[in-house]
Amino acid sequence: VGTQVADGGLPWRYDGSGGVALASPPKEVREFDGTAYVLERGIRTDFALVRAARGDRHGNLVFAKSSRNFNPLAAMAGRVTIAEVEELVEPGAIDPDAVHLPGVFVQRVVALTAEQAADKRIERRTVSS
Structure with missing residues (x-):
């Protein structure tokens, strides 16, 4: 929570000139028993x-x-x-x-x-x- 992984914006793909063509979206954050957690999909x-x-x-x-x-x-x-x-x-x-x-x-x-x-x-x- 509060990291760039959770907030999104990490480069997933670059364009030909070295810029970011596709950035990661923000992750869903939920609170359980007073603690916030970042939800991540399992690998399939x-x-x-x-x-x-x-x-x-x-x-x-x-x-x-x-x-x-x-x-x-x-x-x-x-x-x-x-x-x-x-x-x-x-x-x-x-x-x-x-x-x-x-x-x-x-x-x-x-x-x-x-x-x-x-x-x-x-x-x-x-x-x-």
């Missing part, structure tokens, strides 16, 4: 691509380690969520308390082969001396 994507350690064909997913931090939120933001699963199990094989993302947020499940599941190019093992 056309597609969300996530990778899970385990999943069933209904889309119930279990994430491994730190992938649990971001993948559920990314999946919930997508209109269509596609999940790659390293291990595809039968429905009911995953304990309901262990499900990190329920199937209601997943529209497509792709089972990976053993070679595809082992290929994690983003993960690199580093050792310091």
Whole structure:
């Protein structure tokens, strides 16, 4: 509240001469329990691509380690969520308390082969001396 983000006017697009062609509009501000808050729309994507350690064909997913931090939120933001699963199990094989993302947020499940599941190019093992 009281910032340029809330008041609007931040450049969204520049014209050819370096001037502002399109500026951000002011955000809606509401008061709750005596404190003013700036309302911001949530991010909505056309597609969300996530990778899970385990999943069933209904889309119930279990994430491994730190992938649990971001993948559920990314999946919930997508209109269509596609999940790659390293291990595809039968429905009911995953304990309901262990499900990190329920199937209601997943529209497509792709089972990976053993070679595809082992290929994690983003993960690199580093050792310091």
